Amino acid sequence: VQVIETVDGFRKALDADRTQGRTVGLVPTMGSLHAGHRSLIERSAADNDVTAVTVFVNPLQFAPTEDLAAYPRDLDRDVALAAEAGAAFVFAPSVEEMYPTGPAPLTTVTVATISEPLEGRTRPTHFAGVATVVAKLFAIAGQCRAYFGEKDYQQLAVIRRMAADLSFPVEVVGCPTVREPDGLALSSRNVYLTAEERAVAPRLHEALQLGKRRIEKDGERDPRTVAHAMQQYIEAGKEPRFILDYAEVVDAADLATPTRLFGDVRLLVAARLGKARLIDNLGVRAR
Ligand code: AMP
Numbered sequence: 001v002q003v004i005e006t007v008d009g010f011r012k013a014l015d016a017d018r019t020q021g022r023t024v025g026l027v028p029t030m031g032s033l034h035a036g037h038r039s040l041i042e043r044s045a046a047d048n049d050v051t052a053v054t055v056f057v058n059p060l061q062f063a064p065t066e067d068l069a070a071y072p073r074d075l076d077r078d079v080a081l082a083a084e085a086g087a088a089f090v091f092a093p094s095v096e097e098m099y100p101t102g103p104a105p106l107t108t109v110t111v112a113t114i115s116e117p118l119e120g121r122t123r124p125t126h127f128a129g130v131a132t133v134v135a136k137l138f139a140i141a142g143q144c145r146a147y148f149g150e151k152d153y154q155q156l157a158v159i160r161r162m163a164a165d166l167s168f169p170v171e172v173v174g175c176p177t178v179r180e181p182d183g184l185a186l187s188s189r190n191v192y193l194t195a196e197e198r199a200v201a202p203r204l205h206e207a208l209q210l211g212k213r214r215i216e217k218d219g220e221r222d223p224r225t226v227a228h229a230m231q232q233y234i235e236a237g238k239e240p241r242f243i244l245d246y247a248e249v250v251d252a253a254d255l256a257t258p259t260r261l262f263g264d265v266r267l268l269v270a271a272r273l274g275k276a277r278l279i280d281n282l283g284v285r286a287r
Contacts, residue, residue: 002090004089004091005091005093005094014050017049018142022048024141024144024145025045025051026146026147027051027053027054028137029053031056031072032071032188033081033082034186034187034188036187040148041082045085051089052091055090057071059095059129061126062129070192071188072188108131108132110127114161115127115128117256118246118255120154122270127158130159131159134146142169144170146159147173148175149174152279153268154255159172160174177280183205184202189276189278192275200238201278204278208267208269208280211247214226215286227248230269231244247267248268249266250268252265261286265283265286267284
């Protein structure tokens, strides 16, 4: 695997491969790679001739109160994992390289409406930060397929829409969430959990399964009733407890809350547990 630190070097490397007729897969990450990232890299390596993993902790998507400084970083480990999973390139630019005009670019990308509910309510500037850095990565990488996890479902929706609205020559591919055996979704932020917190963390995923049963088995079609059941479940249980941010049931396509559940819906939850803020989601079809 070749590690590239400059925008120019990365662009030239992918251009050279495409000139030779090779297809390119892009896997954008913030590093601290785990089996969830690995599944994206392996999928890209299976679909494309050349896979590039990007490792960049994007300051623009963190609010001043969030964990930018504490975010786990280990480039050597990431390079080894990316190589093992089949990547040809790791693009690991510095903040100055990605934001050459300074830490507050005048040009940013905002995706209206779908950025606003759910994560957007607690993190109002987050998706503009994400959309901006991904737009830059797409502009640098050029024609490719780009792989994103359903773990960050709203992010996937925002990026799909951004790529379509701005005509990037990029096919956005969503990949299933990789979980621990007890159901906890893999996340770089799980390292913040103490042993006690880790023991109760699967409750988030259990709440989603509870919501899914309410819809599929009990035939519940009021999104508020399902959401309420998930909220109660997350806030109950033994110590240490979650501090709920949201538990909602929305239309899978536009992320709006319908009056009645019909077709493809998405259950999404977010809650703080100790120092970690955890998110998870599940797709359900309401027939
Ligand atoms: P991050 O490094 O957290 O920004 O994530 C980089 C990419 O990996 C995003 O597209 C995430 O959705 C995806 N990802 C993170 N965790 C998982 C997981 N447990 N399963 C599948 N994809 C994941």
